[in-house]
Amino acid sequence: MQIENRSGEPVVPKLKCPVCEGSVDIPDDALEGELFEHQECGAQLELVIENGQLVLKLAEEVAEDWGE
Amino acid sequence: MIIGLAYDILRTEEKLLIDAAKRLGHSVKPIFVPKRIEWLNNTYNEEFRELGFVLERCVSHYRALSSAVILEGRGVPVVNPYRVIRDCGDKLVTTTILASKGIPVPKTVVVYNRDKAIEAARELGYPVVVKPILGSWGRFIARATNEDDLLDILDFRESMNSPHFKIHYIQQYIEKPDRDIRAFYVWGRVPVAIYRYSKRWKTNTALGGKAVKADLSEEQIELVIKSAEAVGGGVLGVDLMETKNGENLVGELNAVIEFRNTVQVTGYDLAGDVVKSTVEVFKK
Numbered sequence: 139m140q141i142e143n144r145s146g147e148p149v150v151p152k153l154k155c156p157v158c159e160g161s162v163d164i165p166d167d168a169l170e171g172e173l174f175e176h177q178e179c180g181a182q183l184e185l186v187i188e189n190g191q192l193v194l195k196l197a198e199e200v201a202e203d204w205g206e
Numbered sequence: 207m208i209i210g211l212a213y214d215i216l217r218t219e220e221k222l223l224i225d226a227a228k229r230l231g232h233s234v235k236p237i238f239v240p241k242r243i244e245w246l247n248n249t250y251n252e253e254f255r256e257l258g259f260v261l262e263r264c265v266s267h268y269r270a271l272s273s274a275v276i277l278e279g280r281g282v283p284v285v286n287p288y289r290v291i292r293d294c295g296d297k298l299v300t301t302t303i304l305a306s307k308g309i310p311v312p313k314t315v316v317v318y319n320r321d322k323a324i325e326a327a328r329e330l331g332y333p334v335v336v337k338p339i340l341g342s343w344g345r346f347i348a349r350a351t352n353e354d355d356l357l358d359i360l361d362f363r364e365s366m367n368s369p370h371f372k373i374h375y376i377q378q379y380i381e382k383p384d385r386d387i388r389a390f391y392v393w394g395r396v397p398v399a400i401y402r403y404s405k406r407w408k409t410n411t412a413l414g415g416k417a418v419k420a421d422l423s424e425e426q427i428e429l430v431i432k433s434a435e436a437v438g439g440g441v442l443g444v445d446l447m448e449t450k451n452g453e454n455l456v457g458e459l460n461a462v463i464e465f466r467n468t469v470q471v472t473g474y475d476l477a478g479d480v481v482k483s484t485v486e487v488f489k490k
Contacts, residue, residue: 169224170238172216184215186241198215202368203267205342206443206460 153194157181162194173197207485210260210282212237212273218466220263222477230481232258239264239273251280259283259488261480263462267295267340270462285484286440286461293437294461298339298375300437307436309429310455312447313378320360323374327356333379336363340370344410349379380447380455385409387420387446389427390463390476391434393483396427398474400467417467429454437461441480 152161158179172185174194182197209227211234213220227234235257254260260277262284264270275288286294293299304311315326327334333351336359341347346363350356363371386409389399399422402415409415422430430444433456443460465476 169216169236170241171213201266202345203340203342204265206462206464 151192153185153192155179155181155183156193156195157183164192164194168192207232207258207489208235208256209233209481209485210235210237210254210257210277211263212239212260212270212277212284213263213265214239214269215265217265217464219464219477222466222469223261223263223481226475226477226481230478230485232481232485237273239269242273244276246276246279249279249281254280254282257282259285259484261285261484262291265462267291267342267462271295283488286442287438290438290440290442291461294442294459296339297337297341297458298373300459301375303436304433304456304459307432309433309436310453312380312455312457315376317374317376318372320357320364320374323360323376324353324356327353327376330376330378332356335377335379336360337375337377338371339373339375344408344413346371347408349407379407381450382407382409382447383450385418385448386457387422387426387448388417388468389420389422389430389444389446390465390468391430391439391442391444392476392479393439393441393487394431395483396422396430397479398468398472398476399426399430400471417471419472426454429456433459441484 151164153164155162155176160178162176168185170185170187174183176183183194184197186193186195209232224234260282262270262274264273270291274284274291277284278288293303298316301311301314317323317326333349336348338346348359350359385401385403387399388402389396399420400417401420402409402417404415433444434442437459443463445457447455447457469476
């Protein structure tokens with residue numbers, strides 16, 4: 139989901155970390171499901187879209203059936 | 207071509223595939239599986255009509271299986287298809303298929319209770335390796351050097367809730383030269399391979415195994431191709447073990463390949479190869 143300013147240029151959104159409430163920079167070409175590590179608090183975060191808005195939530199924990 | 211990418215977590219591999227597709231002039235439709243609502247009686251879906259194929263990239267085996275079969279049910283080609291993911295996702299099934307095609311695999315036995323496990327392990331000879339039939343990244347794989355070790359492992363397994371832990375897949379322990387081989391099969395070719403070095407007996411890069419570019423012999427390449435084709439081909443990871451007496455055995459096959467370490471150490475554009483070759487296969 140690309141966010142653009144009024145001139146149509148992509149902008150880097152800043153989202154709130156759900157753990158420490160600090161600010162997290164998200165690249166403009168980020169996709170839902172992308173993982174980010176918040177440098178300030180070390181939380182593993184996942185980008186999701188809720189009600190049309192980009193938000194960060196704590197990333198899903200590794201499950202038994204993950205991986206190759 | 208419009209290429210679908212079914213995923214649940216966007217890892218380095220998925221980003222490399224998206225970049226490669228765009229670089230090669232294709233567009234990508236991301237299909238974020240965890241958020242989908244799939245009506246199984248709806249076998250035609252306008253949403254997927256334009257797709258040339260879908261790359262199945264879910265990190266969760268069961269999400270990969272279910273999203274692949276649903277997409278296939280709607281007439282969309284999926285790489286790899288449901289059947290290939292299923293056959294590679296269960297070690298018991300993979301080994302059975304490979305062995306039935308005469309492909310060399312470690313001596314393996316399957317038993318359903320501890321008494322038979324002890325009996326089979328005595329016949330196999332220690333050390334033995336006990337593996338979950340469904341599992342990944344080397345988790346819950348354990349080596350028993352004697353009967354006491356095996357009993358401990360069986361106690362642990364039989365206390366687990368998942369029913370698949372009650373099926374004991376026991377394999378001869380292969381003395382390897384501190385490494386095994388991960389080869390990549392792409393539609394009939396083996397474009398790149400790595401050695402995975404480790405001082406531990408488990409060589410998975412997920413457990414810290416070090417990746418180094420590998421040059422395979424003709425015989426190894428042939429074995430990789432034969433193994434991948436035994437389960438239906440497509441795009442696969444094939445693990446080989448070299449024994450001390452120069453034999454090559456096939457360990458496991460992977461249908462949703464992880465390749466970031468391979469790209470890093472070989473410089474090979476595997477994502478580009480996968481996209482380009484798969485487009486060729488499904489070009490109308």
